[in-house]
Amino acid sequence: MTNFIEILIRGLMLGSVYALVGMGLTLVWGVVGIVNIAHGEFVMLGAYLAFWAFSLIHFNPLLSVALAIPIFFFAGMTIHKRITERLTKAPELSALILTFGMSILIWNLAQFFWTNTYRSVPYLTGSFPFFGLVFAKSKTVSFFLALGITAALFAFLKYSRLGKGIRATSQNSEVALVCGINTMRMRAVTFGMGIALAGAAGTIVSLQWVIFPQMGASYVSKAFAIVVLGGLGNIQGALAGGLIIGVLESLTTQYWSAKMAQIIPSMTILLILLLKPTGLFKK
Amino acid sequence: MKKEGKKEWSRRDFLKKTVIGTAVLGMGGLAGKTVFAQSKAPIKIGVAISLTGAWAREGELEVGGYKLWGKIINGKGCTFGEVEKLGCPGPGLLGRQVEFVVYDDKSDPSEAIKLIRKLVVSDKVDLIVGPYGSAVSNAIAPLAEDYKIPIITPLANAPVIWEGKKREWFVGVLPPAWKNLYGCLMIGKEKGARTVAFIYSDTAFPIGATKPLVAKAKEMGMQVVLDEAYPKETADWEPIMSKAWSQKPDLILGGGYLPDSIGLVKAAKAVNATPKMLGFLVGPAIADFTKSLKGDANYVTGETFWEPFVKTPGNLDFYKAYLQEYKGEPSYHAAAGFAAGQILERAIKEVGNIEDKKALRDKLYSIKTITIFGEYEVNPLGHPDSGWQIGKATNLIQWQKAEGKRLLPNQVAIEGMVKQIVYPAGVKTTDAIFPFPGWGK
Numbered sequence: 187m188t189n190f191i192e193i194l195i196r197g198l199m200l201g202s203v204y205a206l207v208g209m210g211l212t213l214v215w216g217v218v219g220i221v222n223i224a225h226g227e228f229v230m231l232g233a234y235l236a237f238w239a240f241s242l243i244h245f246n247p248l249l250s251v252a253l254a255i256p257i258f259f260f261a262g263m264t265i266h267k268r269i270t271e272r273l274t275k276a277p278e279l280s281a282l283i284l285t286f287g288m289s290i291l292i293w294n295l296a297q298f299f300w301t302n303t304y305r306s307v308p309y310l311t312g313s314f315p316f317f318g319l320v321f322a323k324s325k326t327v328s329f330f331l332a333l334g335i336t337a338a339l340f341a342f343l344k345y346s347r348l349g350k351g352i353r354a355t356s357q358n359s360e361v362a363l364v365c366g367i368n369t370m371r372m373r374a375v376t377f378g379m380g381i382a383l384a385g386a387a388g389t390i391v392s393l394q395w396v397i398f399p400q401m402g403a404s405y406v407s408k409a410f411a412i413v414v415l416g417g418l419g420n421i422q423g424a425l426a427g428g429l430i431i432g433v434l435e436s437l438t439t440q441y442w443s444a445k446m447a448q449i450i451p452s453m454t455i456l457l458i459l460l461l462k463p464t465g466l467f468k469k
Numbered sequence: 470m471k472k473e474g475k476k477e478w479s480r481r482d483f484l485k486k487t488v489i490g491t492a493v494l495g496m497g498g499l500a501g502k503t504v505f506a507q508s509k510a511p512i513k514i515g516v517a518i519s520l521t522g523a524w525a526r527e528g529e530l531e532v533g534g535y536k537l538w539g540k541i542i543n544g545k546g547c548t549f550g551e552v553e554k555l556g557c558p559g560p561g562l563l564g565r566q567v568e569f570v571v572y573d574d575k576s577d578p579s580e581a582i583k584l585i586r587k588l589v590v591s592d593k594v595d596l597i598v599g600p601y602g603s604a605v606s607n608a609i610a611p612l613a614e615d616y617k618i619p620i621i622t623p624l625a626n627a628p629v630i631w632e633g634k635k636r637e638w639f640v641g642v643l644p645p646a647w648k649n650l651y652g653c654l655m656i657g658k659e660k661g662a663r664t665v666a667f668i669y670s671d672t673a674f675p676i677g678a679t680k681p682l683v684a685k686a687k688e689m690g691m692q693v694v695l696d697e698a699y700p701k702e703t704a705d706w707e708p709i710m711s712k713a714w715s716q717k718p719d720l721i722l723g724g725g726y727l728p729d730s731i732g733l734v735k736a737a738k739a740v741n742a743t744p745k746m747l748g749f750l751v752g753p754a755i756a757d758f759t760k761s762l763k764g765d766a767n768y769v770t771g772e773t774f775w776e777p778f779v780k781t782p783g784n785l786d787f788y789k790a791y792l793q794e795y796k797g798e799p800s801y802h803a804a805a806g807f808a809a810g811q812i813l814e815r816a817i818k819e820v821g822n823i824e825d826k827k828a829l830r831d832k833l834y835s836i837k838t839i840t841i842f843g844e845y846e847v848n849p850l851g852h853p854d855s856g857w858q859i860g861k862a863t864n865l866i867q868w869q870k871a872e873g874k875r876l877l878p879n880q881v882a883i884e885g886m887v888k889q890i891v892y893p894a895g896v897k898t899t900d901a902i903f904p905f906p907g908w909g910k
Binding site: 189192193196200303304305306308311312313315320322323324325394395396398401403404405435436439440443444445447448 | 668671697698699700702703704705707708709711712715727728731732735738739740741757761762763765908909
């Protein structure tokens with residue numbers, strides 16, 4: 187039983203990071219209408235930001251999150267204004283192809299500049315005991331950090347004027363426009379927020395896993411499962427979806443096999459699309 | 470680009486010299502002595518190897534090993550270590566200079582086949598030494614049988630080349646995959662380990678290396694508490710490590726490549742797994758492993774084919790000669806290339822001529838020797854896997870604290886730790902630290 191609780195909590199910790207990645211993707215998809223295949227690459231860039239800040243100037247990787255959020259936010263806004271905005275009215279396939287190209291470009295550039303060397307941030311390694319259970323320090327801290335970011339995101343979307351504007355744009359872009367909301371600006375802000383979430387997730391990931399240029403691919407596939415599970419554009423759904431995928435992965439590895447655990451995201455997509463295409467949490 | 474004052478062999482120079490014709494080795498400073506040796510026809514050794522394409526770097530390093538061996542032979546008639554005991558009768562091998570005819574296979578097995586035909590039919594080489602890698606070696610192996618010319622391949626070990634093939638003219642130098650991490654089991658057994666968990670990447674090499682190890686562990690009477698492959702896409706090794714550690718095994722072995730090894734060690738620390746020994750396939754022997762993990766790399770074991778400080782006969786002399794020749798550290802590719810030369814050197818000297826290919830082949834299949842790279846012994850003729858290397862052990866390394874240790878020549882400390890060879894007994898630099906003292910200790 188102790189083992190089961192330990193595995194369950196570890197799954198939640200794992201899922202909290204997946205949720206961050208998934209929330210970024212679902213925001214951009216739901217509000218801006220762009221399926222960002224390059225989303226995983228921003229996770230990778232976030233991880234490299236934390237790595238380089240740590241190895242070059244010994245910058246605390248936890249503080250890198252605070253560094254990553256504004257940097258990735260403005261980078262995301264700029265990318266949207268310069269590139270992706272023109273695709274908001276185009277068929278979805280155009281955005282898919284563009285972001286796919288962007289993904290290839292980004293990881294190739296990362297490979298060119300930083301080589302294929304595998305890196306990791308040796309910070310907060312080890313574990314601490316908790317009533318007979320053992321948890322990784324990095325994952326525990328990451329868990330609370332991810333929850334904090336998620337709470338801040340919820341509060342922002344619910345209470346701030348900008349957040350309300352984003353929600354309005356998400357629900358009905360044309361009505362929002364009629365009501366005087368600058369939907370173009372809302373889309374740019376949302377794109378920036380989506381990228382910032384990916385970047386923040388990347389800095390958190392850097393503490394736990396190995397960093398290399400192609401690492402984004404595994405996150406983007408999980409993020410797609412989360413979006414499908416939670417419902418397109420549904421932030422709460424993405425949080426729940428992330429946690430569910432994390433727990434399922436953790437339990438499946440322990441009680442079945444690691445290979446089966448990797449199939450979970452794609453199985454989830456398939457089952458949800460077959461049984462409840464609007465996602466588990468979409469009314 | 471050629472740097473002034475450096476004897477660097479750029480690829481362009483190399484190709485120019487070799488593809489046009491032959492590279493006569495070891496002429497510098499020996500003019501007086503070589504006049505006599507050159508009165509006999511040179512021994513022509515053919516090489517079709519990757520000098521461009523995917524394996525260009527490895528091929529280049531391997532040729533560096535061949536070339537250095539040729540130069541030393543042409544200079545004093547013998548190389549280092551065991552083979553030196555056969556005598557150094559002066560320049561050349563059997564009084565004949567060694568010449569290499571080198572072509573670029575462009576990292577393409579089909580190109581290599583054409584080039585081997587050319588080497589045998591047009592260039593009429595006396596012997597052939599191998600290309601880089603299992604893919605090209607596997608492609609050219611049947612030609613050795615067709616032309617009845619012995620080929621020794623230093624850097625190939627895929628089972629597909631030898632397993633059940635009854636090769637009669639094709640011998641290998643690298644240890645087969647199943648020898649990996651064997652040292653962990655041996656040390657574990659000796660120190661009373663009873664249980665072992667295997668977690669490894671679901672790809673060809675780790676599976677090929679681990680499966681026989683699982684059987685070996687059972688044969689030794691150990692209880693295999695987990696035998697599980699994880700997908701190669703795995704980015705978080707904590708769940709699988711947690712699963713392995715939930716069985717509290719004495720040994721946790723497996724892994725795959727460098728990221729796996731780093732990830733598995735991080736995961737082991739994260740779940741506070743403290744088995745008596747952690748051993749992973751590729752990774753621990755690479756400097757990046759220790760640079761990434763810092764102190765957590767301590768006591769982790771892993772596999773290596775060769776190290777500059779390994780105590781094989783003549784290794785130090787080889788290291789010095791290589792450094793002098795190429796102004797850089799040798800890799801195991803170069804060491805294996807050099808070792809292939811040493812094996813030929815012994816076989817040719819013992820046979821006493823180069824013309825009797827069959828006698829030479831028989832010798833290559835029957836000798837048991839040790840080179841700078843390690844032991845050499847292949848499955849004999851008539852064996853279903855004849856020609857497959859069985860003598861060479863992989864060396865098990867363990868990172869240990871450098872503090873208070875006297876370092877061997879060529880042994881360097883990284884992050885306060887030093888790579889020690891702990892198995893096999895013949896080449897070990899120190900004893901393995903067993904059981905694992907715990908994280909941060």
